Amino acid sequence: MTDQDHSESKSSLSEFERQKIPDRALLGFRHFIGMYAGEHCAGTELMIGPLFVAAGVGAFDLIVGLLFGNALAVLSWMFLTAPIGTRLRLTLYYQLEKICGRNLVILYNLANGVMFCFLAGAMITVSATALGVWFDFKMPGLNDIFPNSIGWVIAVIVVGAVISVVAAYGYKTVARIANIAAPWMVLIFLAFGLIGLKQFIDADDNQIQNAGDLWTLARTQIWKGGDPLPGQVKFTFWHVMFFSWFCNMAMHIGMSDLSVFRYAKRSWYAIASAAGMYVGHFMAWISASILYAYQLHLNPADTDVLPGPLAFRAAGYVGLLCVIIAGWTTANPTIYRAGLAFQAIRPRSSLFKITLITGGIATFAGLFPAIAMKLLDFVALYGMLLMPMGAVIFVDYWLMKKFNLYPFFAEKSRINFNWAAGLTWFLTLATCLLLVKFAGIQIFFVSLPGWFVAAALYLILSWGYQKRRAFLMM
Amino acid sequence: MKNVLRKISGIIGLASLVILLLPSVLFLFGDLSLERVKWMMLVATFFWFVFAPLGMRER
Numbered sequence: 112m113t114d115q116d117h118s119e120s121k122s123s124l125s126e127f128e129r130q131k132i133p134d135r136a137l138l139g140f141r142h143f144i145g146m147y148a149g150e151h152c153a154g155t156e157l158m159i160g161p162l163f164v165a166a167g168v169g170a171f172d173l174i175v176g177l178l179f180g181n182a183l184a185v186l187s188w189m190f191l192t193a194p195i196g197t198r199l200r201l202t203l204y205y206q207l208e209k210i211c212g213r214n215l216v217i218l219y220n221l222a223n224g225v226m227f228c229f230l231a232g233a234m235i236t237v238s239a240t241a242l243g244v245w246f247d248f249k250m251p252g253l254n255d256i257f258p259n260s261i262g263w264v265i266a267v268i269v270v271g272a273v274i275s276v277v278a279a280y281g282y283k284t285v286a287r288i289a290n291i292a293a294p295w296m297v298l299i300f301l302a303f304g305l306i307g308l309k310q311f312i313d314a315d316d317n318q319i320q321n322a323g324d325l326w327t328l329a330r331t332q333i334w335k336g337g338d339p340l341p342g343q344v345k346f347t348f349w350h351v352m353f354f355s356w357f358c359n360m361a362m363h364i365g366m367s368d369l370s371v372f373r374y375a376k377r378s379w380y381a382i383a384s385a386a387g388m389y390v391g392h393f394m395a396w397i398s399a400s401i402l403y404a405y406q407l408h409l410n411p412a413d414t415d416v417l418p419g420p421l422a423f424r425a426a427g428y429v430g431l432l433c434v435i436i437a438g439w440t441t442a443n444p445t446i447y448r449a450g451l452a453f454q455a456i457r458p459r460s461s462l463f464k465i466t467l468i469t470g471g472i473a474t475f476a477g478l479f480p481a482i483a484m485k486l487l488d489f490v491a492l493y494g495m496l497l498m499p500m501g502a503v504i505f506v507d508y509w510l511m512k513k514f515n516l517y518p519f520f521a522e523k524s525r526i527n528f529n530w531a532a533g534l535t536w537f538l539t540l541a542t543c544l545l546l547v548k549f550a551g552i553q554i555f556f557v558s559l560p561g562w563f564v565a566a567a568l569y570l571i572l573s574w575g576y577q578k579r580r581a582f583l584m585m
Numbered sequence: 586m587k588n589v590l591r592k593i594s595g596i597i598g599l600a601s602l603v604i605l606l607l608p609s610v611l612f613l614f615g616d617l618s619l620e621r622v623k624w625m626m627l628v629a630t631f632f633w634f635v636f637a638p639l640g641m642r643e644r
Contacts, residue, residue, distance in 0.1 A: 291641060295633050298602055302609035302626065309613045427623030429630050 131373075132200040138374045143383035146371070149293035151359075151391030152300060154237040154438035155230075157418035158486045159358075160399025164407065165253060165416060166346035166487070168400075169336030170329040176351025177396065181388035183356040185381070187363035188372075191501070193381035195508050196372030203369045204455070207500065210507050211532040212521035218533075219500060220452040223361075226493045227449035228469060231442045232476025235271045236483040238438030240419030241431045242266040251480035253414045254342040258478045267477045274439055275470020278446040279463050289440035297390055299426065299433040304398030306425045310405050333404045340414050344487075344553065353555045354487060355392055360494025360558060365501040416484060446470045491554045498558050499539040502565035503532050510566075516573050524580050531572035539565040595640030601632035 127136065163173060199206060208216045243250040248262020258264050277285055311332060312319055319325050330336075339345045346354075362368045363384075372381060402421040406413055422430030450466035457465075476482055482489060511518040521529045543561040546552045552560075608625040611617040617625075 287638075291634065291637050294602060295605065295630065295637075298606045299626075302606055305609040305613045306619070306622065309615075310619075426626055429623065429626040432630065 127373075128202055129205055136374065137376045139376065140380050140383060143371075143375060143380050144386045147384045147387030148297070148390050149290065149387075150441075151387030152293065152297050152395050152437075153391065153441035154234045154418070154434065155441070155486060156300070156391055156395040157237055157399045157422065157434060157437065158233065158416060158483055159490075160396040160401075161403030161416045161418075161421065162343070162484075162487050163346060163351065163396065164334065164400045164404045165340045165414065166343045166350070167337050167339035168334055168346040168351060170326070170334040172336070172346070172348040172351055173334050173397070173400070174329075176348045177355050177393050180352040180355030181385070181392050183352070184359055184363060184388055184392075185385045187356070188368065188381040188384040189379065191505060192363050192366055192368050193372040193375060193378040195366070195504065196369040197375050197378040199369075199508070200373040201369065202373065203367055203504075206366075206369060206504060209519040209522040210503060211500075211529045212527040214527040215521075215529060215533050215536075217456050219497075219536075220455045222496055224449045224452035224456075224469070226361075226496060227445050227452065228473045229476050229482055229489065230493070231274075231445040231449065231470075231473035232479075233483040233486055233489070234438045234442035234445065235267055235274060235474060235477030236438075236480060237418050238270045238274075238435050238442070239263065239266040239477065240417040241422070241434040241438075242270065242419070243417065244419045244423045244431055250415065250417050250419075251484070253340060253416055253484055255484065256479060256481040258480070264478060268474060270438075271470060271474025271477055274442050275446060275467055275474060278443045278450070278470055279466040285440060285443045288436075289443070292436050292440055296433060296437055297395075299429065300395040300398050303422065303425050303430070304394065304401050307398065307401035307405050310425075311401070311408065314405070314408060332408065333401055350553075350555050353559070354491065355388075357494045357555070357558055358392065358490045360501075361497040363501075364558075364562060365494065365497040366504045367497070369504070442473070446473055449473070488554060491558070495543055495554065495558045495561060496540065498562055499536045499565035500532075502539070502562050503535055503569050506566050506569045510570060511573065514570060514574065516570075516577055520573065520577060520580075526580075529576070531569060531576040534572050535565055535569040538568055591639055594636040598633055598637035598640040601629045601636065605629035605633065 127133075168176075201209075204216060204220075207219060211219070240250060243263070243266060246262060246266070248266065249260035250263055251259050258267070311317070311328060315332070317324070317328055317332075319328065344350070357364075372378070375381070399418075399421070402425055403416060406421060406424070418434045419431060422434045424430075426433070446469050447466060450462060450469045453469060454460060454462050454465050507518045507520075517523050520531070521527070539561055542564050543557045546557050546560065547554050605626055608617055608622040612619060612622045
């Protein structure tokens with residue numbers, strides 16, 4: 112996934128932070144294909160695929176749910192993010208500052224930075240499971256919340272320390288390694304799937320003569336459906352579809368990728384996100400899920416979701432290397448970006464120190480396996496947290512003038528905190544949490560009604576707020 | 586001369602990607618043992634990480 116951490120391609124896009132992109136800096140379609148294909152094949156895919164199986168997903172629900180959900184994600188990039196990105200050509204943060212004011216953007220950065228820390232923590236957890244195969248210490252189980260062995264604690268601290276120091280010192284070097292590793296990693300993920308499939312075929316001496324036989328194997332032995340494992344939520348077609356649609360919600364509906372598409376010559380270039388979705392969030396998830404389903408097939412009591420042992424069983428030391436590199440190369444920019452988000456709050460602080468501290472927080476988070484083991488819920492929460500600001504940006508651009516209201520109100524009225532946007536954010540989150548808590552809507556679905564709540568709230572609150580400010584300014 | 590070496594590196598890099606995936610395909614069709622697959626992938630990985638950076642530098 113993950114998305115949410117963008118590699119060098121994106122970091123190199125960090126200029127023109129407070130101005131429109133000039134024509135000479137616009138990028139071609141191929142650039143976006145490479146960027147999306149590379150960044151959505153990450154360490155966390157090795158957790159998400161198996162967690163689908165742990166959630167008792169069926170073959171049809173998984174395959175068709177992923178096809179539709181990823182298509183909806185691509186359409187969200189194409190019709191929500193890119194049209195605004197290519198028209199205004201501003202970074203997300205600069206645009207938010209114009210709408211919300213500097214202080215609200217600081218709050219947004221804080222929320223974003225904290226979520227990045229947890230995400231990087233999950234990636235450190237993934238990499239540490241590879242060390243567990245080498246050094247044979249006890250690793251956490253599917254429902255473990257706390258670290259369960261000294262070996263695990265040491266492995267996470269070592270991995271986290273290395274990643275943090277490298278993020279603080281040599282981010283660009285690792286970003287370069289990430290670019291080199293990307294095509295290799297995609298093929299390793301594909302190999303995982305092919306090897307896992309063959310292991311399934313051989314396990315019960317199945318005869319595969321045609322596509323029908325393959326489908327029978329898929330639905331009767333790999334993704335059998337039925338009850339989820341203890342402690343997991345049952346995943347249906349709708350869960351898979353909404354999860355794959357919303358797992359990068361912060362990027363498309365949440366509008367983070369405005370900063371990316373401001374460089375696109377045409378808004379349809381957002382279709383390039385399909386490369387990331389169908390490589391990382393289709394093929395890689397399916398491959399990783401096959402490895403875990405095979406582990407359960409061999410021993411139904413072995414429910415541990417540990418990418419290291421899974422990858423080692425399929426591809427030996429190359430598998431372990433893939434787990435380490437996938438976790439490392441994605442945790443690194445995530446920590447770096449979290450550091451940038453925190454530095455925006457205290458601009459005079461050294462980025463080096465802030466990145467180290469951020470890495471320390473991520474490492475501490477990585478000690479707790481609950482974050483990685485509950486990654487499906489965490490990713491849904493992450494999207495939900497940032498979604499309201501995406502709705503604010505959408506309404507501000509497309510609807511404000513139609514309702515005789517001012518877009519970019521913070522800039523226009525020179526305020527540091529646009530209460531209409533701030534209250535929209537807080538009230539939408541409160542509404543979503545109430546819906547989850549009392550209306551029985553699961554967190555995987557709540558962001559859809561949440562977006563409409565946010566859009567309506569921003570219009571209504573802006574109407575009252577702008578009228579009041581206009582009265583005060585008179 | 587440097588350009589020729591870089592082009593050769595690029596070709597070896599691409600070939601190593603083919604060798605990386607091919608064993609798992611052969612394994613799926615029962616033409617290769619898993620142990621051999623793992624070794625071939627390891628060798629292909631070594632070649633990729635040695636030659637791909639040299640080949641990519643050209644671009």
